[in-house]
Structure formats: structure tokens, C-alpha cells
Amino acid sequence: MSKFMSSLLFLLITSPIFAKNEKPNIIWIFSDDHTQKSIGAYGGILKSVNPTPNLDRLAEEGMLFERSYVANSICAPSRATLLTGKHSHINGKVDNRGGFNHDQQQFQKILQKNGYQTAMIGKIHLNGKMQGFDYWEVLPGQGSYYNPDFITEEGTKSYTGYVADIVTEKSLDWLENKRDKEKPFMLMVHHKGTHRTWMGAPRHVGLFDDVTLPEPKNLFDDYQGRGTAAHKQDMSLRITMNKASDLKVRNEEEKKAMTENFKKKKGKPHGEHGAYYRMNSEQRKIWDAAYDPRNADFYAQNIEKGTDEWVRWSYQRYVKDYLRTAKSIDDCVGEVMNYLEKSGLEKNTIVIYGSDQGFYLGEHGWFDKRFMYEESFSTPLIAKWPGKTKPGSRNSDLVQNIDYAETFLDMAGIRAPEGMQGESLVLLLKGETPTNWRKHLYYHYYEYPGGSHSVRRHEGVSGKRFKLIRFYGIDVPNGEEWEFFDLKNDPDEMQSQYNNPEYAAEVTKLKKELQNLKTQYKVVEVPQKPRINKNK
Incomplete structure (x- = not known):
């Protein structure tokens, strides 16, 4: 073969025409309780504080789904649906209680059998040993914002640092050092934030201090015009929100009592309320420097719980804390996108961002989720698929988290098993809506x-x-x-x-x-x- 023909053959093989047959990599960045209304690209009253510049960038470079929803607005069931592509009554995980049957079919198992390397790092909230992953490190239960433990194939490991940073570092380390670079991959980067009790990273504890957040117009909803469920819920800023654990208002006497309480328990403090007591001295110094003056101001105002003044004050404190945890997730999105660009992986890597459900940021006077009302029924979904999705595009079709598993398989060119109940979003991502697309959820x-x-x-x-x-x-x-x-x-x-x-x-x-x-x-x-x- 002549040198000319050899050169021509090389150019043809390495051209984009041939590259189209290459399996795409998939990075699925996932968070907990992150509502659409706290993401700048979705608009809303919090857009003015610019809480998510990197997610906004992802939307500018990809597609934002305006009508993205969940099938059951609660953490563990939503994640079971993500893995199985099935409604709760089929996959068996209907609520946060009890176990999850890991032996059933899950999309990552299918990807793995079809040549994909699979990795899961962060929060999954499904008890038991993970299956279908070549590499996994997951938080136990809800995990801790500070100095978290991770469950691995080898047992429990403890780390020093902030949870979103650790999840991000581990994810980038796997991309750079631990995967087989000859295979396509599916990496799930799953964050603890923005889950209760909303503890921001040391670098973010001062964010939004100089801002008065706009209030939702139904912050003081009296639930007239709705039934028993809205009236009898226990998720209100006025009554339910806890002064110490949720709002971080503790005087020195209360801190001392809580410290003594944890000392009586075996092992390290755990769970949502134990994060402050997992901090090392440097972390706690930064935290106290931010919160002690705020708390002194709170006590000086003599605000009585249950009053309108309490609702307004707790709204500002709670939502700012929530946005601080969201900022760390947004930082992660930026780091991942920057890594892909620098490493040369960007052109063949799909990046998708979503959350297990939405959340109430004071709407109806609430926090938490669960209801089928829009704030918690809806959930963010933003995807960038280089060469497939039109940058800056928006989709208004009805999509749901039962669709994710089938979508991942379709992206990899794999037919989904008949038992899955969702629909692939691949055509939607390419700007095409099938004529028979669903009209209801x-x-x-x-x-x-x-x-x-x-x-x-x-x-x-x-x-x-x-x-x-x-x-x-x-x-x-x-x-x-x-x-x-x-x-x-x-x-x-x-x-x-x-x-x-x-x-x-x-x-x-x-x-x-x-x-x-x-x-x-x-x-x-x-x-x-x-x-x-x-x-x-």
C-alpha cells in the first residue's frame, strides 16, 4: 500500500464519520431534593441570587426539560425507580422504610454486560450491597455533610472533608486513574445535598449573608380550597421546622448538652443531627464564626416560634442554608465539565443532571416534598449530548424518572427489557417528539x-x-x-x-x-x- 493510501485510510478511520459508531460515555450527576426553582436556568424568584452558574452553563450547552417529574416524591423510592425504570409498586420500594431487592434487573447491570464500565459514588439511600457496578463507594443512609463515612466493597471507610467535595474528588479520580480507558463508561456522581439539614461547605457558610431573599407569594398559605392532606401535614416552617437541627440555632448551653449526649453514644456521631459533632476543630471554628453572630442576633430579636415573624426569619435562614449546599453541587458540575474539556473526553461524553425529586422552599409555608403539587412533583433534568442536543434548547414534553433507565440503555444502543415502564428520551434529546408521546403522568x-x-x-x-x-x-x-x-x-x-x-x-x-x-x-x-x- 502506498504512503498516500495509508495516510488516506488513517484520515478516514479517525474522521467524525467513523467516530459516530463509538459508544458514548455517560456521566449522571444527581442530587437530593434539588428543586427547579433554585436553579437559575429554570427561572423563578431565586434567579436573582445566581445560585447555579455551572448548571446554567450546562443548560446553555445542552437541553433543559421544562416538564420533568417523578413518580413518587421521596428519596429511596425515587432512586429505586432510577435504577429499575419501574414504578414503586413494581420494584417493591414504595417508601423509605425497609430494604430494596438488589437482585432485580437494573440498567447498570445491563450496561455492564454490554461492555460498559460502571461506577457509583455518593448517595444511593438503598440498603444492601450494590450490584452491577465495577466500582462503588456509597454513603450509608443519608450520610453526613462533614467528614463522612462511605461503604465500599472492602468495608466502611472514613474521610475528612466536605461530602460534595469528596464525592467529586473520588469521581474525578476514578475517571483519571481507576477505569479501563479502552471501554465506554457510565459514572454516577450522586450528592447528599440539598437534603435536610442543609449544612454548607466551609467556603460557603458566608454566602448570601448580605442578601434578603424574595418570599414566595403563598408563604402564608392558609390551605383554604384544598382538602385534609394540606391542612393536616407536618412540614411547615411555622410549626415543624426545628430550631436547633434545621435552623442551627443553639446557644452555648445547648451545644454543651448536645455534645454530652453524643459522648454517651458509641462510635462517631451519625445522621443528620450529628454532622456538627463530626467536624474537626478547624471546620468547627469556621462554622461557629459564621453562625454564632447570626444566632446572637436571633436571640436579641426575641422571635417567638409560630408567629409570622418566625416564619419570615426561618424562611431566610433555611433557604440560604439550602442554597449553600446547592452551591457545592454546582461547583461539582463545573469541575466535572472542566475535567472533560481538558481531558479530551468532552466530545463523546453525555452529561446529565437531575435530582430525586423537587422540594418546597417556603411555597405553601412548607419545606420537604411528598405531595403531588408542582414544587415537589417536578424535578430538574438538564442534559448535554455533544453533537446530538442543540445547545440552549428546551423541551416541554412530559417526562418522568421512570424514563431514565431506558434512556441510558438507548444512549448505549441497547434495547431495554420489556419489564421497564418508561420511555427513552433519546429522540427528545435530538429535538424530535414522537407523535404518540404521552399526554399524562x-x-x-x-x-x-x-x-x-x-x-x-x-x-x-x-x-x-x-x-x-x-x-x-x-x-x-x-x-x-x-x-x-x-x-x-x-x-x-x-x-x-x-x-x-x-x-x-x-x-x-x-x-x-x-x-x-x-x-x-x-x-x-x-x-x-x-x-x-x-x-x-
């Missing part, structure tokens, strides 16, 4: 009674404009209550129109659609466990 929340925040069980169906919710079971009057919302005329869901005769035809349509979806998804009854009377 199904939702089901199960954790009542016995769970946190006293949110009654409910299921529902939602389209782009109308939403129907059925609250049912224990502690629901007559065993069943319905709510219906016109999201065009009432986007904040302040007034149910279920009994309004003008909407009777739409209510009937959605009841029929609810039954259709239950048939499609093979919904079965999951028995409620009666509340245990501890006084007996």
Missing part, C-alpha cells in the same frame, strides 16, 4: 402512616394543564378525597376545582385516564399498615 405516594411529615397517601394523574389527585386510606375523611387543579389559571394550586361544575367534564376525563394508567402500569394495592398506638 401517573403518580403515587405511599408513606403514610408511620413516615415523616404526615402526608396522606395519594395517587393522581397530570397533564400539561389539568391535574387530578386522589387522597385515600387511613385518616382521610370517608376514606377518599379528590382535588383537581387548572394549572394554566392556578399554577400555584391554591384552589381545587373538583366540585366546580364548569370542570366536570375534565374531571371525568382525568378519572378515566387515571384508571387507564393504572391498568397500563399494572398498579396493585399496597396495604397500609395501621398506626401503632405507643400509649397502649
Whole structure:
């Protein structure tokens, strides 16, 4: 073969035409409780504080999904859905209690069998040994913001530092040093933030100190126009939010008492309330320097819990803490994107960002999630697929977390097994909407009674404009209550129109659609466990 022909053959083989057949790498950055309204690219009242410049950059370089939702707005079930591509009643993880069947089919197992290297680093909130990953280090349960432990194949390991930074460092180290660079990869970078109790990194504890955040217009919602569930929840800033653990207001006497309490327990402090006591002296010095003056100011104001003044003060404290944890996640997104660019991986690596559900940042006077109302039903989804997604594009189709597993498989050119219940988003990412794309979504929340925040069980169906919710079971009057919302005329869901005769035809349509979806998804009854009377 002549030198000319050899050179021509080399150019052809290395050209983009041939490169198209190369399997794409996938990086799935995931967070906890990160609401759309706290991401600049999604807009909203917090956009002015610019909390997420790197996520905004990801949206500018990729596609933002405007109507991204979950099937069950609570941590562990959402993550089970992510792995299995199935609704909670099928994958068996209906609430945060109990275990998860790791032996069932999961998308990463399929990727692994088809030549992908798979890695999982960070929070998964599913008890038991991970399967289908070549490499994994996961937080136990909720994990700790400071100096966290990680569960690995070899046992538990402890690290010094801030959790988002450690997850990021481990992820980049795996990309650079631990993977087989001859294989495509799927890397899951899963963060603890923005989960309660919202403890920011040392470098971020002073963020937003000079800002007064705008308040949601329904911060003082009285829940008129909605049913029992909204009235009887236990997730309000006014009543539920804890002064010490949630708002970090502790005087020296309270700190001393808490320290002594942890000393009586075996091992290191753990869980959400133990993070402060896991800090080393340097970390605690930075923390106290930020919070002690704020707390002194709080005590000087003599604010009484349960008052409107308390609601306003706790809103500012809570949401600023929340945004500080979000800032560390945003830092991670920037570091990952910068690494891909410098390492030459950018052109063939898909970067996707999402969260296990949305969250209330004072809307309806609440924090937490669980309800099928928009703030917690919706969740962020932003994806950059070089050469496939149009930079700066937005998609308004109805997508749900049951779709993720099938999407990852489709990206890798793998047919999803029939048992998965979602739809691949690949065509949507390419700017095409199939003519038969879904018009409605199904939702089901199960954790009542016995769970946190006293949110009654409910299921529902939602389209782009109308939403129907059925609250049912224990502690629901007559065993069943319905709510219906016109999201065009009432986007904040302040007034149910279920009994309004003008909407009777739409209510009937959605009841029929609810039954259709239950048939499609093979919904079965999951028995409620009666509340245990501890006084007996």
C-alpha cells in the first residue's frame, strides 16, 4: 500500500464519520431534593441570587426539560425507580422504610454486560450491597455533610472533608486513574445535598449573608380550597421546622448538652443531627464564626416560634442554608465539565443532571416534598449530548424518572427489557417528539402512616394543564378525597376545582385516564399498615 493510501485510510478511520459508531460515555450527576426553582436556568424568584452558574452553563450547552417529574416524591423510592425504570409498586420500594431487592434487573447491570464500565459514588439511600457496578463507594443512609463515612466493597471507610467535595474528588479520580480507558463508561456522581439539614461547605457558610431573599407569594398559605392532606401535614416552617437541627440555632448551653449526649453514644456521631459533632476543630471554628453572630442576633430579636415573624426569619435562614449546599453541587458540575474539556473526553461524553425529586422552599409555608403539587412533583433534568442536543434548547414534553433507565440503555444502543415502564428520551434529546408521546403522568405516594411529615397517601394523574389527585386510606375523611387543579389559571394550586361544575367534564376525563394508567402500569394495592398506638 502506498504512503498516500495509508495516510488516506488513517484520515478516514479517525474522521467524525467513523467516530459516530463509538459508544458514548455517560456521566449522571444527581442530587437530593434539588428543586427547579433554585436553579437559575429554570427561572423563578431565586434567579436573582445566581445560585447555579455551572448548571446554567450546562443548560446553555445542552437541553433543559421544562416538564420533568417523578413518580413518587421521596428519596429511596425515587432512586429505586432510577435504577429499575419501574414504578414503586413494581420494584417493591414504595417508601423509605425497609430494604430494596438488589437482585432485580437494573440498567447498570445491563450496561455492564454490554461492555460498559460502571461506577457509583455518593448517595444511593438503598440498603444492601450494590450490584452491577465495577466500582462503588456509597454513603450509608443519608450520610453526613462533614467528614463522612462511605461503604465500599472492602468495608466502611472514613474521610475528612466536605461530602460534595469528596464525592467529586473520588469521581474525578476514578475517571483519571481507576477505569479501563479502552471501554465506554457510565459514572454516577450522586450528592447528599440539598437534603435536610442543609449544612454548607466551609467556603460557603458566608454566602448570601448580605442578601434578603424574595418570599414566595403563598408563604402564608392558609390551605383554604384544598382538602385534609394540606391542612393536616407536618412540614411547615411555622410549626415543624426545628430550631436547633434545621435552623442551627443553639446557644452555648445547648451545644454543651448536645455534645454530652453524643459522648454517651458509641462510635462517631451519625445522621443528620450529628454532622456538627463530626467536624474537626478547624471546620468547627469556621462554622461557629459564621453562625454564632447570626444566632446572637436571633436571640436579641426575641422571635417567638409560630408567629409570622418566625416564619419570615426561618424562611431566610433555611433557604440560604439550602442554597449553600446547592452551591457545592454546582461547583461539582463545573469541575466535572472542566475535567472533560481538558481531558479530551468532552466530545463523546453525555452529561446529565437531575435530582430525586423537587422540594418546597417556603411555597405553601412548607419545606420537604411528598405531595403531588408542582414544587415537589417536578424535578430538574438538564442534559448535554455533544453533537446530538442543540445547545440552549428546551423541551416541554412530559417526562418522568421512570424514563431514565431506558434512556441510558438507548444512549448505549441497547434495547431495554420489556419489564421497564418508561420511555427513552433519546429522540427528545435530538429535538424530535414522537407523535404518540404521552399526554399524562401517573403518580403515587405511599408513606403514610408511620413516615415523616404526615402526608396522606395519594395517587393522581397530570397533564400539561389539568391535574387530578386522589387522597385515600387511613385518616382521610370517608376514606377518599379528590382535588383537581387548572394549572394554566392556578399554577400555584391554591384552589381545587373538583366540585366546580364548569370542570366536570375534565374531571371525568382525568378519572378515566387515571384508571387507564393504572391498568397500563399494572398498579396493585399496597396495604397500609395501621398506626401503632405507643400509649397502649
